Amino acid sequence: MASCSVIPSASSLVSSSLCKLFTSRNSIATVGLLSFAPKSSSFVLLSIKQRAYHESSFRVRSVAVPVEDVAGFDDMVAGTQRKYYMLGGKGGVGKTSCAASLAVKFANSGHPTLVVSTDPAHSLSDSFAQDLTGGTLVPVEGPECPLFALEINPDKAREEFRSATQKNGGTGVKDFMEGMGLGMLVEQLGELKLGELLDTPPPGLDEAMAIAKVMQFLESQEYSMFTRIVFDTAPTGHTLRLLSLPDFLDASIGKILKLRQKITSATSAIKSVFGQEQTTQQDAADKLEQLRERMIKVRELFRDTDSTEFVIVTIPTVMAINESSRLRASxxxxxxxxxxxxxxxxxxxxxxxxKFCAMKRKDQSRALDMIQNDPELSNLTLIQAPLVDVEIRGVPALKFLGDIIWK
Ligand SMILES: Nc1ncnc2c1ncn2[C@@H]1O[C@H](COP(=O)(O)OP(=O)(O)OP(=O)(O)O)[C@@H](O)[C@H]1O
Structure with missing residues (x-):
């Protein structure tokens, strides 16, 4: 009977590829093993073994895969000037695992590192097996240099936008325009698509606000120690919307502010009578201006070739590769x-x-060939990461994965 290579036999384990997961005395470790049942032609979860360990460590079985391609980690780690890495791609391909493993590797290579999730569906906490929720920087236990994680709450970011654009909890363009002292112009401003902008914040805004928030954090002295920032971004669709968002916001907000400036200067004498109201209007205008400036910074960050790199993560399937190709083109x-x-x-x-593995491998090999022939992807440095037979969770497991991927 053919054996399934996903489960390496004991003799195939290579000592250098063993990962030690440190557990406290008497802790419970759960190891899931995937196996193949030839008769049912399907993968089954053969066993979830719960083992009580008296030793202080145990070994995760893992596959040894020769990785021919080199990620250029020496370049990534060189220098102490701050660098940003954004990992993005189709949903579920392993963005979080790759981002978290890169962050661990940076921290273990001497860089105080911050890993940030801007994906509305966070999974950093799951990946590190630590509670990182709360929207503030949380220290990750394990790496040699400081590693902090931050899961930005997109709802909060959305809320901030709403409060900047809507006066006294009111809704709609009219309220907003009145709040800005532009009520009389509502009718004429249809072409600015203000309704869309203010009532339903454009998709991608939460992600952009989240990134802006991180940059705000990083400007403060307190966070100046971080020399590597790794972003675990939301799936492709969000990223694409995020990229086009700053231009859209810049244009819309820019127009509103210019308009307001004109009107304010023309009517300043009358306005000064309403001292209090003018202050409120100024607040709204300041917040919008601030938002516009932040979005411009996000746009600049994404395009800064000296400090930023976007790494596309994919899996060897036709669908994921096609999506990666479109992402790269955008x-x-x-x-x-x-x-x-x-x-x-x-x-x-x-x-x-x-049989299943042979078919799957053929399929993957076809998909890998697609990359070689894809005009958008073929010129990128290809990093191949193996499917490992346990879920990648916790710092030791992430270190293990990171040492395979980031070379
Ligand atoms: N190389 C790998 N070998 C085995 N399992 C993996 C590997 N990479 C990722 N996984 C597993 O795949 C699942 C999805 O991974 P992950 O959460 O990193 O993907 P994602 O792209 O961030 O997902 P989402 O788009 O939902 O945020 C997780 O259970 C993770 O442990």
């Missing part, structure tokens, strides 16, 4: 620097293959 159009493509969850090589 990033190129927006002048966002991309050099690397991580192809995650590649089946490890095997001398003996079950």
């Amino acid at each position: 990033l190129k159009k927006e002048n966002v620097p991309v050099k690397k493509l991580v192809v995650n969850q590649i089946l490890p090589p095997s001398a003996t293959d079950c």
